[in-house]
Amino acid sequence: MDTLAALQDRFARFAEIGIRLSTEHDLDRLLALILSEARGFTTADAGSLYVVDHGELVFRVSQNNTLDRGHDADRTRKFQSFRFPVSTSSLAGTVALRGTVLNIPDVQAHPLHNKEVDRRLGYTTRTMLVVPMTNRAEKIVGVLQLINALDGRGEPAPFDPSMHQMVLSLASQAAVCVENTQLYHDIRALFDALVRYSAKAIDARDPATAGHSSRVSALAVRVARAMNRFTDAQLRELRYAGFFHDIGKIGVREKVLTKQNRLYPEDLEVMRTRFAAWALAGERELYELLI
Numbered sequence: 098m099d100t101l102a103a104l105q106d107r108f109a110r111f112a113e114i115g116i117r118l119s120t121e122h123d124l125d126r127l128l129a130l131i132l133s134e135a136r137g138f139t140t141a142d143a144g145s146l147y148v149v150d151h152g153e154l155v156f157r158v159s160q161n162n163t164l165d166r167g168h169d170a171d172r173t174r175k176f177q178s179f180r181f182p183v184s185t186s187s188l189a190g191t192v193a194l195r196g197t198v199l200n201i202p203d204v205q206a207h208p209l210h211n212k213e214v215d216r217r218l219g220y221t222t223r224t225m226l227v228v229p230m231t232n233r234a235e236k237i238v239g240v241l242q243l244i245n246a247l248d249g250r251g252e253p254a255p256f257d258p259s260m261h262q263m264v265l266s267l268a269s270q271a272a273v274c275v276e277n278t279q280l281y282h283d284i285r286a287l288f289d290a291l292v293r294y295s296a297k298a299i300d301a302r303d304p305a306t307a308g309h310s311s312r313v314s315a316l317a318v319r320v321a322r323a324m325n326r327f328t329d330a331q332l333r334e335l336r337y338a339g340f341f342h343d344i345g346k347i348g349v350r351e352k353v354l355t356k357q358n359r360l361y362p363e364d365l366e367v368m369r370t371r372f373a374a375w376a377l378a379g380e381r382e383l384y385e386l387l388i
Contacts, residue, residue: 114267118274122281128158131271132241136160138267139226139260141243142253147189148239148275153180154189161244164220187211189240192227196237198265199227202255204244223253228264230272238272296340299347314339 114134121127132146143161147154156179183193188209192199204210204222215222223245230239241264248254296310317339321327327335 118271119277121274122278124275124278124282125158127274127278129160131267131274132158132160135228135241135243135264135267135271138263139243139256140247141226141245141256142247143220143222143244145189145242145244146239147193147242149183149193149237150180153182154187154193154240155180161218161220164218185209188225188227189242192229193237193240196229196231198229198261199225200256200258200261201225201227221253224255226256226260226264228261228268230268230275231265232269232272232276238275239268241268241271292337292340295344299343302346310340310343313342 117130117134118127121130128146128148132144135141136144142163144159145156146158148157149155181187182190184190185194186209188199188201188207191209201207202224204225205212210222226243226246228241228243229237230241232238243256243264245253246256293311296314300307300310314336318332318336321332321335
């Protein structure tokens with residue numbers, strides 16, 4: 098049985114993980130962090146994470162300490178993303194469909210285990226804990242699949258059932274973070290579209306400079322990248338600044354905005370009249386001298 102100090106340490110670590118998850122907005126890094134922390138809690142040697150997308154599970158992240166130590170040159174290729182249906186034809190699909198935890202002490206004897214994957218990777222899956230990632234609306238948004246819990250000797254052992262609730266809590270918190278991150282990216286994509294549309298609308302008011310804001314934005318980002326001194330967030334801000342550097346044109350009258358010459362038409366006519374008058378006066382003076 099866990100001591101009070103051990104429980105306090107575990108809950109403190111759990112709180113720390115929650116803070117890390119909530120501050121990460123890069124989806125790929127967030128998914129990798131979720132899987133890594135879940136493996137740390139359960140001493141799992143390996144694991145995978147799947148995200149639900151339109152009735153299918155998408156394989157997004159895989160980690161394997163044993164293969165990493167072996168420096169397997171093909172692991173990137175072997176871990177390429179793929180899709181499969183949410184159904185009882187697979188372990189992850191069963192969990193995504195039913196929302197229950199699967200704790201399998203002998204994976205090799207389970208009828209749904211795909212031994213071909215083990216053979217292709219050169220890795221033997223002995224034990225497995227498969228957990229649904231459920232959001233606040235009780236909707237399953239992903240599945241955590243933890244493989245080969247290691248005992249004190251570093252040998253595969255069954256996953257401790259007492260860890261189920263802790264891993265479920267972590268998975269649920271992770272599900273909320275994944276949804277928030279996806280929402281964050283959706284909002285940013287919407288803002289990007291609004292920025293581009295606004296810039297096009299501004300440029301469209303003056304055909305003589307159409308596309309100017311887009312060109313300024315692209316050139317500014319290229320220069321900044323060549324300098325190699327800016328973060329991704331700063332580059333994004335610079336791109337927005339390039340698009341919006343002519344935002345003041347929104348309040349400028351068409352008469353001022355669309356003029357192609359330095360003078361307004363009425364001012365140009367006044368100048369032409371003046372030159373014509375000067376020319377006529379010069380002709381009269383020349384005529385008077387001649388007579």
